[in-house]
Amino acid sequence: MHTGPHLPIQCIVPPHMLQNIAQNGTDEQRAWALGTLTQSEQFRGQRLATQQFAVMGLSMVTGGGLNRSVFNARYTTELPGSLARGEGDPPTGDLAVDEAYDGAGTTYEFYRQAYGRDSIDGQGMALLSTVHFGIGYDNAFWNGKQMVYGDGDEDLPEAMRLFNRFTAAVDIIAHELTHGMTQYESRLNYFEQPGALNESLSDVFGVLTKQYLLRQTADQADWIIGAGLFTANVSGVGIRSLKAPGTAYDDPVLGKDPQPAHMNQYKNVSYDNGGVHINSGIPNHAFYVTARELGGFAWEKAGYIWYITQRDKLSAKSDFQAAANLTYQVAASLYGSGSLEQQAVRTGWQEVGITVSTDTEPPTTPPTEEPVGCRQTLINLLMGRRS
Amino acid sequence: MKIEFERTGGFMGLRIFAEIDTADLPPEEAEAIDKLLAEANFFALPEELTASTPGMDYFHYRLTVIPEDGKAHTVRFTDSAAPLEMLPLVRRLTRLARGQ
Numbered sequence A: 001m002h003t004g005p006h007l008p009i010q011c012i013v014p015p016h017m018l019q020n021i022a023q024n025g026t027d028e029q030r031a032w033a034l035g036t037l038t039q040s041e042q043f044r045g046q047r048l049a050t051q052q053f054a055v056m057g058l059s060m061v062t063g064g065g066l067n068r069s070v071f072n073a074r075y076t077t078e079l080p081g082s083l084a085r086g087e088g089d090p091p092t093g094d095l096a097v098d099e100a101y102d103g104a105g106t107t108y109e110f111y112r113q114a115y116g117r118d119s120i121d122g123q124g125m126a127l128l129s130t131v132h133f134g135i136g137y138d139n140a141f142w143n144g145k146q147m148v149y150g151d152g153d154e155d156l157p158e159a160m161r162l163f164n165r166f167t168a169a170v171d172i173i174a175h176e177l178t179h180g181m182t183q184y185e186s187r188l189n190y191f192e193q194p195g196a197l198n199e200s201l202s203d204v205f206g207v208l209t210k211q212y213l214l215r216q217t218a219d220q221a222d223w224i225i226g227a228g229l230f231t232a233n234v235s236g237v238g239i240r241s242l243k244a245p246g247t248a249y250d251d252p253v254l255g256k257d258p259q260p261a262h263m264n265q266y267k268n269v270s271y272d273n274g275g276v277h278i279n280s281g282i283p284n285h286a287f288y289v290t291a292r293e294l295g296g297f298a299w300e301k302a303g304y305i306w307y308i309t310q311r312d313k314l315s316a317k318s319d320f321q322a323a324a325n326l327t328y329q330v331a332a333s334l335y336g337s338g339s340l341e342q343q344a345v346r347t348g349w350q351e352v353g354i355t356v357s358t359d360t361e362p363p364t365t366p367p368t369e370e371p372v373g374c375r376q377t378l379i380n381l382l383m384g385r386r387s
Numbered sequence B: 001m002k003i004e005f006e007r008t009g010g011f012m013g014l015r016i017f018a019e020i021d022t023a024d025l026p027p028e029e030a031e032a033i034d035k036l037l038a039e040a041n042f043f044a045l046p047e048e049l050t051a052s053t054p055g056m057d058y059f060h061y062r063l064t065v066i067p068e069d070g071k072a073h074t075v076r077f078t079d080s081a082a083p084l085e086m087l088p089l090v091r092r093l094t095r096l097a098r099g100q
Protein backbone atom coordinates (compact mmCIF):
# COMPACT_ATOMS: atom_id res chain seq x y z
CA MET A 1 0.00 0.00 0.00
CA HIS A 2 1.24 3.44 -0.86
CA THR A 3 -1.32 5.44 1.04
CA GLY A 4 -0.83 6.29 4.68
CA PRO A 5 -1.77 3.72 7.31
CA HIS A 6 -5.47 3.09 7.52
CA LEU A 7 -6.75 3.37 11.06
CA PRO A 8 -10.02 1.55 11.71
CA ILE A 9 -12.56 3.55 13.61
CA GLN A 10 -12.90 1.10 16.50
CA CYS A 11 -9.62 2.33 17.97
CA ILE A 12 -10.04 3.62 21.51
CA VAL A 13 -7.34 6.26 21.48
CA PRO A 14 -7.93 8.82 18.73
CA PRO A 15 -5.85 7.53 15.82
CA HIS A 16 -4.52 10.95 14.90
CA MET A 17 -3.07 11.23 18.36
CA LEU A 18 -1.21 7.93 18.16
CA GLN A 19 -0.12 8.72 14.66
CA ASN A 20 1.31 11.99 15.83
CA ILE A 21 3.17 10.29 18.65
CA ALA A 22 4.44 7.63 16.28
CA GLN A 23 5.86 10.19 13.92
CA ASN A 24 7.03 12.90 16.26
CA GLY A 25 7.19 11.36 19.70
CA THR A 26 10.13 10.50 21.89
CA ASP A 27 10.98 6.84 22.53
CA GLU A 28 9.24 7.15 25.87
CA GLN A 29 6.07 8.48 24.29
CA ARG A 30 6.12 5.73 21.70
CA ALA A 31 6.44 3.12 24.46
CA TRP A 32 3.49 4.72 26.25
CA ALA A 33 1.43 4.55 23.09
CA LEU A 34 2.26 0.88 22.66
CA GLY A 35 1.16 0.27 26.22
CA THR A 36 -2.10 2.14 25.68
CA LEU A 37 -2.71 0.05 22.64
CA THR A 38 -2.25 -3.15 24.55
CA GLN A 39 -4.55 -2.00 27.27
CA SER A 40 -7.32 -0.77 25.03
CA GLU A 41 -7.42 -3.76 22.72
CA GLN A 42 -6.92 -6.64 25.10
CA PHE A 43 -7.38 -5.40 28.62
CA ARG A 44 -10.26 -3.05 28.20
CA GLY A 45 -11.64 -1.95 31.52
CA GLN A 46 -8.97 -3.73 33.51
CA ARG A 47 -6.19 -2.21 35.53
CA LEU A 48 -2.96 -3.97 34.72
CA ALA A 49 -0.29 -5.26 37.01
CA THR A 50 2.92 -3.48 36.12
CA GLN A 51 4.60 -6.75 35.37
CA GLN A 52 1.88 -7.94 33.04
CA PHE A 53 1.92 -4.60 31.32
CA ALA A 54 5.62 -4.94 30.70
CA VAL A 55 5.23 -8.46 29.37
CA MET A 56 2.44 -7.44 27.05
CA GLY A 57 4.32 -4.39 25.87
CA LEU A 58 7.27 -6.57 25.02
CA SER A 59 5.12 -9.01 23.10
CA MET A 60 3.71 -6.16 21.09
CA VAL A 61 7.17 -5.01 20.14
CA THR A 62 8.08 -8.44 18.79
CA GLY A 63 5.15 -8.03 16.42
CA GLY A 64 3.02 -11.16 16.73
CA GLY A 65 3.90 -14.80 16.22
CA LEU A 66 4.04 -17.28 19.07
CA ASN A 67 4.37 -15.44 22.34
CA ARG A 68 3.62 -17.21 25.61
CA SER A 69 3.73 -16.09 29.20
CA VAL A 70 2.91 -18.43 32.04
CA PHE A 71 2.18 -16.95 35.46
CA ASN A 72 1.99 -18.57 38.88
CA ALA A 73 -0.92 -17.65 41.19
CA ARG A 74 0.74 -19.55 44.08
CA TYR A 75 -2.55 -21.05 45.33
CA THR A 76 -4.35 -17.72 45.48
CA THR A 77 -7.03 -16.44 43.11
CA GLU A 78 -5.17 -13.31 42.10
CA LEU A 79 -4.59 -12.90 38.40
CA PRO A 80 -2.31 -13.03 36.61
CA GLY A 81 0.15 -13.83 39.43
CA SER A 82 3.91 -13.65 39.00
CA LEU A 83 5.65 -14.46 35.75
CA ALA A 84 7.11 -17.97 35.81
CA ARG A 85 8.08 -18.55 32.17
CA GLY A 86 8.18 -16.24 29.18
CA GLU A 87 8.56 -17.07 25.50
CA GLY A 88 11.86 -18.76 24.80
CA ASP A 89 12.68 -19.36 28.46
CA PRO A 90 13.94 -22.86 29.32
CA PRO A 91 11.70 -25.35 31.17
CA THR A 92 11.20 -24.42 34.81
CA GLY A 93 10.81 -27.90 36.26
CA ASP A 94 7.38 -26.88 37.56
CA LEU A 95 5.17 -29.38 35.73
CA ALA A 96 2.07 -27.16 35.54
CA VAL A 97 4.07 -24.17 34.27
CA ASP A 98 5.79 -26.23 31.61
CA GLU A 99 2.60 -28.01 30.53
CA ALA A 100 0.74 -24.71 30.18
CA TYR A 101 3.66 -23.35 28.13
CA ASP A 102 3.95 -26.42 25.89
CA GLY A 103 0.18 -26.84 25.51
CA ALA A 104 -0.28 -23.22 24.43
CA GLY A 105 2.54 -23.76 21.92
CA THR A 106 0.98 -26.96 20.58
CA THR A 107 -2.38 -25.24 20.16
CA TYR A 108 -0.81 -22.21 18.49
CA GLU A 109 1.07 -24.47 16.03
CA PHE A 110 -2.06 -26.47 15.31
CA TYR A 111 -4.08 -23.38 14.36
CA ARG A 112 -1.13 -21.91 12.49
CA GLN A 113 -0.30 -24.97 10.43
CA ALA A 114 -3.76 -26.44 9.93
CA TYR A 115 -5.63 -23.20 9.22
CA GLY A 116 -2.97 -20.48 8.81
CA ARG A 117 -4.24 -18.66 11.88
CA ASP A 118 -1.90 -16.47 13.93
CA SER A 119 -3.07 -16.93 17.53
CA ILE A 120 -6.35 -16.18 19.31
CA ASP A 121 -7.18 -12.98 17.45
CA GLY A 122 -5.53 -13.98 14.18
CA GLN A 123 -2.94 -11.26 14.76
CA GLY A 124 -0.40 -12.83 17.04
CA MET A 125 -2.08 -12.00 20.33
CA ALA A 126 0.11 -13.03 23.27
CA LEU A 127 -0.98 -16.26 24.99
CA LEU A 128 -1.27 -15.69 28.72
CA SER A 129 -1.78 -18.53 31.18
CA THR A 130 -1.90 -18.77 34.96
CA VAL A 131 -1.31 -22.03 36.82
CA HIS A 132 -1.58 -23.06 40.50
CA PHE A 133 -4.82 -21.09 40.78
CA GLY A 134 -6.76 -21.45 44.04
CA ILE A 135 -6.75 -24.22 46.60
CA GLY A 136 -7.98 -27.64 45.50
CA TYR A 137 -9.31 -25.99 42.38
CA ASP A 138 -10.83 -28.63 40.10
CA ASN A 139 -11.22 -26.40 37.09
CA ALA A 140 -9.79 -24.39 34.20
CA PHE A 141 -11.30 -21.29 32.66
CA TRP A 142 -10.90 -18.44 30.19
CA ASN A 143 -11.54 -15.09 31.87
CA GLY A 144 -11.88 -13.03 28.70
CA LYS A 145 -8.15 -12.32 28.56
CA GLN A 146 -6.23 -15.39 29.59
CA MET A 147 -6.27 -19.10 30.43
CA VAL A 148 -6.36 -20.18 34.07
CA TYR A 149 -5.68 -23.65 35.53
CA GLY A 150 -6.15 -25.22 38.94
CA ASP A 151 -4.10 -28.10 40.31
CA GLY A 152 -7.08 -30.39 40.98
CA ASP A 153 -7.17 -31.95 44.44
CA GLU A 154 -3.55 -31.18 45.29
CA ASP A 155 -4.47 -30.36 48.89
CA LEU A 156 -5.96 -33.79 49.63
CA PRO A 157 -4.22 -37.05 50.48
CA GLU A 158 -3.77 -39.16 47.35
CA ALA A 159 -6.44 -41.69 48.33
CA MET A 160 -9.08 -38.92 48.32
CA ARG A 161 -8.12 -37.13 45.13
CA LEU A 162 -10.48 -37.18 42.15
CA PHE A 163 -8.76 -34.68 39.85
CA ASN A 164 -5.22 -34.19 38.62
CA ARG A 165 -3.93 -30.78 37.56
CA PHE A 166 -5.89 -29.29 34.67
CA THR A 167 -2.82 -28.69 32.51
CA ALA A 168 -2.37 -32.47 32.24
CA ALA A 169 -4.52 -32.71 29.08
CA VAL A 170 -3.52 -30.70 26.00
CA ASP A 171 -7.14 -30.72 24.78
CA ILE A 172 -8.17 -28.76 27.90
CA ILE A 173 -5.56 -26.14 27.10
CA ALA A 174 -6.79 -25.97 23.48
CA HIS A 175 -10.39 -25.83 24.77
CA GLU A 176 -9.64 -22.72 26.84
CA LEU A 177 -7.62 -21.05 24.09
CA THR A 178 -10.47 -21.67 21.64
CA HIS A 179 -12.84 -19.81 23.99
CA GLY A 180 -10.59 -16.84 23.34
CA MET A 181 -10.89 -17.36 19.61
CA THR A 182 -14.67 -17.58 19.82
CA GLN A 183 -14.61 -14.29 21.69
CA TYR A 184 -12.84 -12.71 18.71
CA GLU A 185 -14.77 -14.47 15.95
CA SER A 186 -18.37 -15.70 16.25
CA ARG A 187 -18.81 -14.15 19.74
CA LEU A 188 -21.39 -16.82 20.55
CA ASN A 189 -23.45 -15.98 23.62
CA TYR A 190 -22.66 -18.14 26.62
CA PHE A 191 -26.20 -19.27 27.25
CA GLU A 192 -28.46 -22.15 26.11
CA GLN A 193 -27.89 -23.31 22.50
CA PRO A 194 -25.41 -20.60 21.43
CA GLY A 195 -23.55 -21.32 24.68
CA ALA A 196 -23.54 -25.05 24.01
CA LEU A 197 -22.16 -24.31 20.53
CA ASN A 198 -19.49 -22.13 22.13
CA GLU A 199 -18.60 -25.06 24.40
CA SER A 200 -18.70 -27.51 21.50
CA LEU A 201 -16.29 -25.46 19.37
CA SER A 202 -13.85 -25.51 22.29
CA ASP A 203 -14.22 -29.29 22.60
CA VAL A 204 -13.94 -29.90 18.85
CA PHE A 205 -10.74 -27.88 18.45
CA GLY A 206 -9.53 -29.29 21.78
CA VAL A 207 -9.61 -32.87 20.51
CA LEU A 208 -8.34 -31.82 17.06
CA THR A 209 -5.28 -30.21 18.64
CA LYS A 210 -4.49 -33.49 20.36
CA GLN A 211 -5.14 -35.54 17.23
CA TYR A 212 -2.88 -33.19 15.27
CA LEU A 213 -0.14 -33.52 17.87
CA LEU A 214 -0.39 -37.33 17.81
CA ARG A 215 -1.04 -37.50 14.05
CA GLN A 216 -4.11 -39.64 14.66
CA THR A 217 -6.82 -40.33 12.11
CA ALA A 218 -10.49 -40.12 13.06
CA ASP A 219 -10.71 -43.86 13.69
CA GLN A 220 -7.49 -43.94 15.73
CA ALA A 221 -8.40 -41.09 18.09
CA ASP A 222 -10.18 -41.57 21.43
CA TRP A 223 -12.33 -38.39 21.02
CA ILE A 224 -12.12 -37.85 24.78
CA ILE A 225 -11.85 -34.45 26.43
CA GLY A 226 -9.71 -34.56 29.54
CA ALA A 227 -8.19 -38.04 29.29
CA GLY A 228 -5.82 -38.41 32.25
CA LEU A 229 -7.56 -35.73 34.28
CA PHE A 230 -9.25 -38.13 36.69
CA THR A 231 -7.16 -39.96 39.26
CA ALA A 232 -7.40 -43.74 39.60
CA ASN A 233 -10.08 -43.14 42.28
CA VAL A 234 -12.62 -42.16 39.63
CA SER A 235 -14.47 -44.55 37.38
CA GLY A 236 -14.20 -42.77 34.03
CA VAL A 237 -12.00 -42.18 30.99
CA GLY A 238 -12.32 -38.39 30.91
CA ILE A 239 -14.72 -35.47 31.14
CA ARG A 240 -16.59 -35.79 27.84
CA SER A 241 -16.70 -38.05 24.81
CA LEU A 242 -17.47 -36.70 21.34
CA LYS A 243 -17.74 -40.21 19.99
CA ALA A 244 -20.22 -41.35 22.62
CA PRO A 245 -21.55 -38.42 24.68
CA GLY A 246 -22.87 -39.51 28.06
CA THR A 247 -20.37 -42.35 28.54
CA ALA A 248 -17.18 -40.60 29.70
CA TYR A 249 -17.64 -41.36 33.41
CA ASP A 250 -19.99 -43.10 35.79
CA ASP A 251 -18.77 -42.71 39.33
CA PRO A 252 -20.24 -43.00 42.84
CA VAL A 253 -18.99 -39.53 43.86
CA LEU A 254 -19.17 -37.60 40.57
CA GLY A 255 -22.28 -39.25 39.20
CA LYS A 256 -22.78 -40.08 35.55
CA ASP A 257 -21.75 -38.10 32.48
CA PRO A 258 -24.98 -36.14 31.72
CA GLN A 259 -24.33 -35.36 28.04
CA PRO A 260 -26.96 -36.11 25.42
CA ALA A 261 -25.96 -37.30 21.94
CA HIS A 262 -29.30 -36.52 20.32
CA MET A 263 -31.88 -33.71 20.28
CA ASN A 264 -34.47 -36.01 21.81
CA GLN A 265 -32.36 -36.02 25.01
CA TYR A 266 -31.75 -32.24 25.04
CA LYS A 267 -31.68 -31.10 28.68
CA ASN A 268 -33.58 -27.95 29.55
CA VAL A 269 -31.87 -26.96 32.77
CA SER A 270 -31.50 -23.62 34.51
CA TYR A 271 -28.02 -24.20 35.96
CA ASP A 272 -24.75 -24.11 34.00
CA ASN A 273 -26.00 -21.18 31.88
CA GLY A 274 -28.76 -23.39 30.55
CA GLY A 275 -26.65 -26.54 30.34
CA VAL A 276 -23.89 -25.27 28.06
CA HIS A 277 -21.51 -28.05 29.18
CA ILE A 278 -24.30 -30.62 28.90
CA ASN A 279 -26.04 -30.01 25.58
CA SER A 280 -22.69 -29.42 23.85
CA GLY A 281 -22.78 -33.22 23.50
CA ILE A 282 -25.19 -32.82 20.58
CA PRO A 283 -23.04 -30.60 18.27
CA ASN A 284 -19.95 -32.46 19.53
CA HIS A 285 -21.38 -35.71 18.25
CA ALA A 286 -22.46 -34.13 14.95
CA PHE A 287 -18.84 -33.15 14.40
CA TYR A 288 -17.61 -36.62 15.33
CA VAL A 289 -20.00 -38.30 12.87
CA THR A 290 -18.97 -35.90 10.09
CA ALA A 291 -15.31 -36.72 10.73
CA ARG A 292 -16.03 -40.43 10.97
CA GLU A 293 -17.84 -40.33 7.61
CA LEU A 294 -14.91 -38.57 5.95
CA GLY A 295 -12.15 -40.64 7.55
CA GLY A 296 -8.50 -39.61 7.61
CA PHE A 297 -7.26 -36.67 9.66
CA ALA A 298 -10.31 -34.97 11.15
CA TRP A 299 -8.73 -31.50 11.19
CA GLU A 300 -8.22 -31.48 7.42
CA LYS A 301 -11.81 -31.46 6.15
CA ALA A 302 -14.37 -31.65 8.99
CA GLY A 303 -12.19 -29.38 11.11
CA TYR A 304 -11.66 -26.93 8.28
CA ILE A 305 -15.42 -26.70 7.62
CA TRP A 306 -16.05 -26.02 11.32
CA TYR A 307 -13.18 -23.52 11.48
CA ILE A 308 -14.43 -21.47 8.53
CA THR A 309 -17.96 -21.62 9.95
CA GLN A 310 -16.69 -20.26 13.27
CA ARG A 311 -14.57 -17.59 11.60
CA ASP A 312 -16.99 -16.34 8.95
CA LYS A 313 -20.53 -17.54 9.57
CA LEU A 314 -21.65 -18.07 13.15
CA SER A 315 -22.84 -15.13 15.20
CA ALA A 316 -23.81 -14.40 18.80
CA LYS A 317 -27.27 -15.94 18.65
CA SER A 318 -26.64 -18.93 16.37
CA ASP A 319 -28.45 -22.07 17.55
CA PHE A 320 -27.86 -25.71 16.61
CA GLN A 321 -30.05 -25.48 13.52
CA ALA A 322 -28.12 -22.43 12.31
CA ALA A 323 -24.81 -24.22 12.91
CA ALA A 324 -26.07 -27.20 10.92
CA ASN A 325 -27.21 -25.03 8.02
CA LEU A 326 -24.02 -22.95 8.05
CA THR A 327 -21.60 -25.89 8.16
CA TYR A 328 -23.58 -27.39 5.27
CA GLN A 329 -23.22 -24.16 3.29
CA VAL A 330 -19.52 -23.87 4.06
CA ALA A 331 -18.96 -27.49 2.99
CA ALA A 332 -20.54 -26.62 -0.36
CA SER A 333 -18.43 -23.51 -0.87
CA LEU A 334 -15.22 -25.34 0.10
CA TYR A 335 -15.78 -28.72 -1.55
CA GLY A 336 -18.72 -28.28 -3.89
CA SER A 337 -22.46 -28.71 -3.74
CA GLY A 338 -23.37 -32.36 -3.30
CA SER A 339 -19.75 -33.28 -2.53
CA LEU A 340 -18.92 -36.17 -0.20
CA GLU A 341 -17.87 -33.56 2.35
CA GLN A 342 -21.23 -31.85 2.21
CA GLN A 343 -23.04 -35.18 2.49
CA ALA A 344 -20.94 -36.06 5.53
CA VAL A 345 -21.99 -32.81 7.21
CA ARG A 346 -25.65 -33.61 6.53
CA THR A 347 -25.20 -37.11 8.00
CA GLY A 348 -23.43 -35.67 11.03
CA TRP A 349 -26.34 -33.43 11.98
CA GLN A 350 -28.92 -36.02 10.94
CA GLU A 351 -27.53 -38.53 13.45
CA VAL A 352 -28.14 -36.07 16.30
CA GLY A 353 -31.66 -35.31 15.13
CA ILE A 354 -31.11 -32.10 13.16
CA THR A 355 -32.02 -31.92 9.48
CA VAL A 356 -30.02 -29.34 7.57
CA SER A 357 -32.17 -26.85 5.79
CA THR A 358 -31.31 -24.80 2.74
CA ASP A 359 -34.72 -23.13 2.53
CA THR A 360 -33.80 -19.92 4.25
CA GLU A 361 -30.26 -19.86 3.05
CA PRO A 362 -28.89 -16.34 3.33
CA PRO A 363 -26.78 -15.12 0.42
CA THR A 364 -23.27 -16.45 0.78
CA THR A 365 -20.56 -13.89 0.77
CA PRO A 366 -17.20 -14.80 -0.73
CA PRO A 367 -14.44 -15.06 1.87
CA THR A 368 -12.88 -11.68 2.34
CA GLU A 369 -9.30 -10.92 3.12
CA GLU A 370 -8.63 -10.70 6.85
CA PRO A 371 -8.75 -7.04 7.77
CA VAL A 372 -5.65 -5.69 9.41
CA GLY A 373 -6.99 -4.74 12.82
CA CYS A 374 -6.56 -1.58 14.78
CA ARG A 375 -3.90 -3.07 16.99
CA GLN A 376 -1.64 -4.38 14.24
CA THR A 377 -2.01 -1.21 12.18
CA LEU A 378 -0.96 0.95 15.09
CA ILE A 379 1.85 -1.36 16.10
CA ASN A 380 3.23 -1.21 12.58
CA LEU A 381 2.91 2.53 12.73
CA LEU A 382 4.63 2.86 16.08
CA MET A 383 7.40 0.56 15.02
CA GLY A 384 7.95 2.64 11.93
CA ARG A 385 6.63 0.05 9.48
CA ARG A 386 4.19 0.81 6.73
CA SER A 387 1.72 -1.84 5.75
CA MET B 1 -26.85 -23.13 61.91
CA LYS B 2 -27.99 -24.22 58.46
CA ILE B 3 -25.93 -23.90 55.30
CA GLU B 4 -26.86 -24.29 51.67
CA PHE B 5 -24.01 -24.51 49.21
CA GLU B 6 -24.34 -24.84 45.45
CA ARG B 7 -21.66 -24.85 42.79
CA THR B 8 -22.55 -24.95 39.09
CA GLY B 9 -20.71 -24.47 35.81
CA GLY B 10 -17.00 -25.05 35.50
CA PHE B 11 -15.18 -26.93 32.77
CA MET B 12 -17.09 -30.07 33.67
CA GLY B 13 -20.51 -28.45 34.12
CA LEU B 14 -21.04 -30.56 37.21
CA ARG B 15 -23.58 -29.23 39.72
CA ILE B 16 -22.80 -29.93 43.34
CA PHE B 17 -25.10 -29.10 46.20
CA ALA B 18 -25.00 -29.52 49.95
CA GLU B 19 -27.53 -28.78 52.64
CA ILE B 20 -25.77 -28.82 55.96
CA ASP B 21 -27.09 -28.53 59.48
CA THR B 22 -24.01 -27.95 61.59
CA ALA B 23 -25.80 -29.67 64.48
CA ASP B 24 -25.43 -32.91 62.51
CA LEU B 25 -21.69 -32.47 61.99
CA PRO B 26 -18.94 -33.65 64.33
CA PRO B 27 -18.30 -30.75 66.73
CA GLU B 28 -14.77 -30.09 65.43
CA GLU B 29 -16.09 -29.85 61.85
CA ALA B 30 -18.87 -27.45 62.94
CA GLU B 31 -16.35 -25.32 64.80
CA ALA B 32 -14.05 -25.25 61.80
CA ILE B 33 -16.87 -23.99 59.58
CA ASP B 34 -17.79 -21.33 62.14
CA LYS B 35 -14.21 -20.17 62.16
CA LEU B 36 -13.95 -20.12 58.34
CA LEU B 37 -17.17 -18.10 58.08
CA ALA B 38 -15.79 -15.59 60.57
CA GLU B 39 -12.44 -15.38 58.75
CA ALA B 40 -14.24 -14.74 55.47
CA ASN B 41 -16.34 -12.08 57.24
CA PHE B 42 -19.21 -13.78 55.46
CA PHE B 43 -22.13 -11.82 56.90
CA ALA B 44 -20.56 -8.55 55.80
CA LEU B 45 -20.08 -9.64 52.19
CA PRO B 46 -22.29 -8.21 49.46
CA GLU B 47 -24.89 -10.50 47.90
CA GLU B 48 -23.25 -10.47 44.51
CA LEU B 49 -19.53 -11.01 43.93
CA THR B 50 -19.27 -12.01 40.31
CA ALA B 51 -16.55 -11.46 37.76
CA SER B 52 -16.72 -8.13 35.97
CA THR B 53 -15.55 -9.65 32.69
CA PRO B 54 -17.37 -12.28 30.68
CA GLY B 55 -15.54 -15.57 31.01
CA MET B 56 -16.08 -19.20 30.11
CA ASP B 57 -15.96 -22.26 32.38
CA TYR B 58 -16.14 -20.23 35.58
CA PHE B 59 -17.56 -21.89 38.65
CA HIS B 60 -20.65 -20.14 39.95
CA TYR B 61 -21.33 -20.43 43.66
CA ARG B 62 -24.29 -19.71 45.87
CA LEU B 63 -23.84 -19.85 49.62
CA THR B 64 -26.64 -19.27 52.09
CA VAL B 65 -26.09 -19.33 55.83
CA ILE B 66 -28.94 -19.25 58.35
CA PRO B 67 -27.65 -18.71 61.90
CA GLU B 68 -29.64 -20.14 64.87
CA ASP B 69 -31.23 -16.83 65.77
CA GLY B 70 -30.26 -14.56 62.95
CA LYS B 71 -31.15 -13.57 59.47
CA ALA B 72 -30.26 -15.65 56.42
CA HIS B 73 -27.49 -14.25 54.26
CA THR B 74 -26.83 -15.33 50.67
CA VAL B 75 -23.76 -14.56 48.59
CA ARG B 76 -23.40 -15.45 44.91
CA PHE B 77 -19.87 -15.37 43.61
CA THR B 78 -17.32 -16.50 41.04
CA ASP B 79 -13.78 -17.57 41.77
CA SER B 80 -11.55 -14.62 41.10
CA ALA B 81 -14.16 -12.10 42.22
CA ALA B 82 -14.51 -13.47 45.75
CA PRO B 83 -12.08 -12.33 48.47
CA LEU B 84 -9.10 -14.60 49.12
CA GLU B 85 -10.40 -15.29 52.62
CA MET B 86 -13.30 -17.23 51.06
CA LEU B 87 -11.00 -19.86 49.55
CA PRO B 88 -10.61 -22.23 52.52
CA LEU B 89 -14.35 -22.00 53.27
CA VAL B 90 -15.28 -22.84 49.69
CA ARG B 91 -12.86 -25.74 49.67
CA ARG B 92 -14.31 -27.13 52.92
CA LEU B 93 -17.88 -26.90 51.64
CA THR B 94 -16.94 -28.42 48.27
CA ARG B 95 -15.51 -31.42 50.06
CA LEU B 96 -18.59 -31.74 52.25
CA ALA B 97 -20.79 -31.59 49.14
CA ARG B 98 -18.66 -34.36 47.64
CA GLY B 99 -19.17 -36.44 50.78
CA GLN B 100 -15.55 -36.09 51.90
Ligand SMILES: [Zn+2]
Pocket: A175, A179, A199, A202, B011, B056, B057
Ligand atom coordinates in the same frame (compact mmCIF):
# COMPACT_ATOMS: atom_id res chain seq x y z
ZN1 LIG C 1 -15.47 -24.28 28.05
